[in-house]
Amino acid sequence: MSKKTEENNIIEKLSPLEIKIIPYLNLGFSEITKKSGLDEVSTLRALKFLETKGILKIRIREKKTIGLGTNGIYYKKTHLPERKLIILLESQNNIPLDEAKKLSKLTENEFKVSLGVLKSKVFIELKEGKITLIASKAELVKKYLEEQLIDSLPLEQDQLKAEQLHALENLKKRKDIVEIKTKQIIDFELTESGKQIAGKEIKSEFLEEVTTDLIKSWAKNKKFRKYDIQAKVPEIYGGKKHFVNQSIEYAKRIWLELGFKEMSGKLTETSFWNFDALFTPQDHPAREMHDTFFLKEVEGRLPEAKIVNKVRQSHESGISGSKGWNYKWKEKEAKKVILRTHTTCLSARTLGSIKPSDLPAKYFAIGKVFRNETLDWNHGFEFYQTEGIVIDENANLCHLLGYLKEFYQKMGFNKIKFRPSFFPYTEPSVEIEVFHPEKKIWVELGGAGIFRPEVTAPLLGKAVPVLAWGQGFDRIITDYYKIKDLREMYSNDLKNLRNKNFWIK
Amino acid sequence: MAKIKFPRKEAEKHFKLTAENVEKISMFGTPAELNDDFLEVEIFPNRPDLISLENFARAFKAFTGKSSGIKNYKINKPEKDFKVKIGSSVKEVRPFTACAIIKGLKFDDEKIKSVIDLQEKLHTTIGRNRKKVAIGIYPLEKIKLPIKYEARTSSDIKFIPLEMSQEINGLEILQRHPTGREYAHLLSDYKKFPVFVDSNNKILSMPPIINSNETGKITQETKDVFIECSGSDLEVLKKTLNIIVVTLSEMNGKIFAMELDYDKPLITPDLTPDKISVSLDNVNKLLGLELKEKDLSNLLPKMEYEYKNGKVSIPAWRSDILHEVDIIEDIAIAYGYESLIPKIHKVATIGEETKKSKIKTKISEILAGLGLIEISSYHLIKAEEAEKNKSSLIELEISKTDYKFLRNSLLIPNLRILSENKDNDYPQRLYEIGPIFSSDKRNKSETGLLETENLIISLTPGNFTEIKQILDYITKALRIKYTIKETAQKEFIDGRAAGILINDKIIGHIGEIHPETLISWNLRMPLAVMEISLEEIYNILSEN
DSSP states (O other): OOHHHHHHHHHHHOOHHHHHHGGGTTSOHHHHHHHHTOOHHHHHHHHHHHHHTTSEEEEEEEEEEEEEOHHHHHHHHSOOHHHHHHHHHHHSOSEEHHHHHHHHTOOHHHHHHHHHHHHHTTOEEEETTEEEEOSOHHHHHSOOHHHHHHHHOSEEGGGOOHHHHHHHHHHHTSTTSEEEEEEEEEEEEEOHHHHHHTTOOOOOOSBOSOOHHHHHTOOTTOOBOOOOTTSOOOOOOOOBOOHHHHHHHHHHHHHHHTTOEEOOOOSEEEHHHHTGGGTOOTTOGGGSTTTSOEEEEEEOOOOOHHHHHHHHHHHHTOSTTOOOOOSOOOHHHHTEEEEOSOTHHHHHHHHHHOOGGGOSEEEEEEEEEEOOOOOBTTBOSEEEEEEEEEEOTTOOHHHHHHHHHHHHHHTTOOOEEEEEOOBTTEEEEEEEEEEETTTTEEEEEEEEEEEOHHHHHHHHSSOOOEEEEEEESHHHHTTTTTOOSGGGGGOOOHHHHHHSOOOOO | OEEEEEEHHHHHTTSOOOHHHHHHHHHTTSOEEEOSSEEEEEEOTTOGGGSSHHHHHHHHHHHTTSSOSOOOOOEEOOOTTOEEEEOGGGTTTOOEEEEEEEESOOOOHHHHHHHHHHHHHHHHTTTTTTTSEEEEEEEGGGOOSSEEEEEEEGGGOEEOBTTOSSOEEHHHHHHHSHHHHHHGGGTTTOSEEEEEEOTTOOEEEETTTEEBTTTSOOOTTOOOEEEEEEESOHHHHHHHHHHHHHHHHHTTOEEEOEEEOSSSOEEEOOOOOEEEEOOHHHHHHHHTOOOOHHHHHHHHHHTTOEEETTEEEEOTTOOOOOSHHHHHHHHHHHHOGGGOOOOOOOOOOOOBOOHHHHHHHHHHHHHHHTTOEEOOOOSEEEHHHHHHHOSOOOBBSOOSSSEEEEOSOSHHHHHHHHHHTTTSOSOEEEEEEEEEEEEOTTOOSTTSEEEEEEEEEEEESOOHHHHHHHHHHHHHHTTOOOEEEEOOOTTEEEEEEEEEEETTEEEEEEEEEOHHHHHHTTOOSOOEEEEEESHHHHHHHHHO
């Protein structure tokens, strides 16, 4: 390409901002700003545009200016606290510490700092709780380094002498006496092609923006300035739902498509629905305070006597062919209010309210549950669970596996297996494991089973098979969002939320 | 749930630890991991009988078809003085015990350790941390039969407990001995404490706390042992004793029964199998299989049962068989979970989302459409945040983190999140929908608490006009009419805060946050907020 065409090519792409500064490119940054009539930000932007076009190279240096902070301004007007103390001691030497503090009218902190400063300068001596001025009069009259520095501010940091730097270090340790401002010094160097066009008055015959006037008076054969289409544009952020909620909406749709009705309920729950109705004995370890959040100073109410009595019976002596747990069941324990430890309490409530004419029926819920855990990369005290029940005389274990397989496949897990497990309220019980293709290991995702007759008989009035599951949901979605630390789920770091991928499935 | 580490060398004496076998162990219902030194298995709470390696190996061999049915262990009749006298004084404090004697053991360090391990694991699982069951094992050569089990006042209990060198009394054990302090709560309500005493009037132990250093420590020299399980549930005690005696029998010990003189005399241990009926129909119905009678006769012995004509005999060490379904699960395990084929359940039901859920999703869409970002915060707030709030809050009994209260507004988590984001790009326009908690003064709810769903929107930098524009936009979108009236609201600037009313009910607040509030949260940008309860809106929209 000849030099001329190269120049034309450049000129064709110049924006009005760039054209404005090209005549002054042989000058410095502040001169360009002044002569072009632009503000500093626009000048810098124009220079950056020219840099991407290979016309110049920008160099940015930092300059530090030391000025006075809010306390510094105040102390300059009055005195530094240690000077106030010196003035006091000059009139009343050798006085007890607390008296000196009171008379000097310094704050606790100022007084402490002053003592430290004066001691390090060997101006005072502390003995038997008394404070004594020991420096000579001549020494005391003279302004010491810190005072001198305060008087001479503002200064640029690279111009400071060694003793000034020392004083600066001391002052920096104290609150808001000095303030260091960093300023950018911008300067640039022209490239070969830059040197050719620098200083030229460029009259661009190219069109800029498309305006309503331009459209109205459009004439053929006019040309638009070419944009640098590769240039980076400023980032924008869109509004969006929280990423966990996006995936919950998707999971909800799966259950709805499979014909499930949604259950809803409260996060605070009585132990009765969370444990007793689910045949969890009252001395079960999960019912202890170090596993479950109990609430202070509240007591819950139990449901209708018919249900309570049957639940009591199922625990104490058994129901529907069961031997029961053989212990004395206590209402007081069942009335304790907790934060629900699983969404299975919603299933228990549904079984307690459903009518025989409603069967067969399928229900689901996705909701928060709570465990008294510490917070670390692998644990949290609240997380989501996805819950489901299928109530049908003809439902069986293979159907349960069928529902689970369907759900996990739709969530993106193709390799899935089941193994035996245990829960107090299901028998048979199942643990679901999915294969992690990167780590090449099987990962436990949660439990399922068929509710025991001891659960269904009291709530439904008779023992009907109820397929049931309630797996942690958060662990199902961590891979999709590339989350390694569970705390990230609810940390709400906006940078993270703004840049997080959308749930697209 | 107990994680048990079987030393790899010991386990390999019983079965090969191939990858295939380790997988089989998991499919037996005991998830397993193998490393260089240990086979680590997870024993679920329903199977304390699998905690000892000896029992586990026997059960697993049956599962793999190497043996089958219920192994027969011989129980020898009680010899002279193999008796335990039970005083009526124990009725109130720790009413029951089940006992046995085992002879002809050969202990080495490894075996002693595994017996102590078994004892400790049984304490924490089936024993509910010694409340339900506590186990004592004593060298027979150091004690003189028969034994007495009785309750005594503290001053009548004097012995040197394990890990101590001087004689102390009952109360001193609870106050000074480390194990005593740990379990003192199990006895502290009683005037008398239970003890086992031998015929020389030497105290063997004070259950469920500690054995005597003199008579309650097994060593390599010990050949014969006396075992007692004490607690509140005799059935559970018998099962626990059975687990221990068959384990020791597997270590080549001979089991001897003992006579216990309850009101109705009792001989323990008793390894007679329990029986339960199982119907083939119920099995096939629950599992979705088409098994035949002979399949049951094949599968049940793999789980150490015996089956004949609809009746299943259950080994006397199983404590988890409450119902036919427990047998059915074991049939499924014997059949192999990996052989169960997932099936589509052909039943017609109609899916339906709750109305609240639909409305909530719609509101969220409207707000995201305005360019707002949804946040999702914890339902719990920190103690120091609760203090700032100054209103009464629902407190947790015990929390392992700083989060100790239920939030009573979304504003607190919102301010925390804004302050954590103060170095991120502005403007920050956030929303959140979630429940808040308060006590139910009218006491209508089952829990005594009110839980209502709230919506919060915060704009920073933002002012009254901007936040009110959003309120207008949402209410117009949802076709809801609201009015507004000036209120003084803490956290907000006077004259720039208002209550929002629907149907003359205050549903929330809107306004500019006061600089003092901003400073206390370490925020430095102007902030406009609205927070409303969605309950009234749910009601109105559900009616339409």
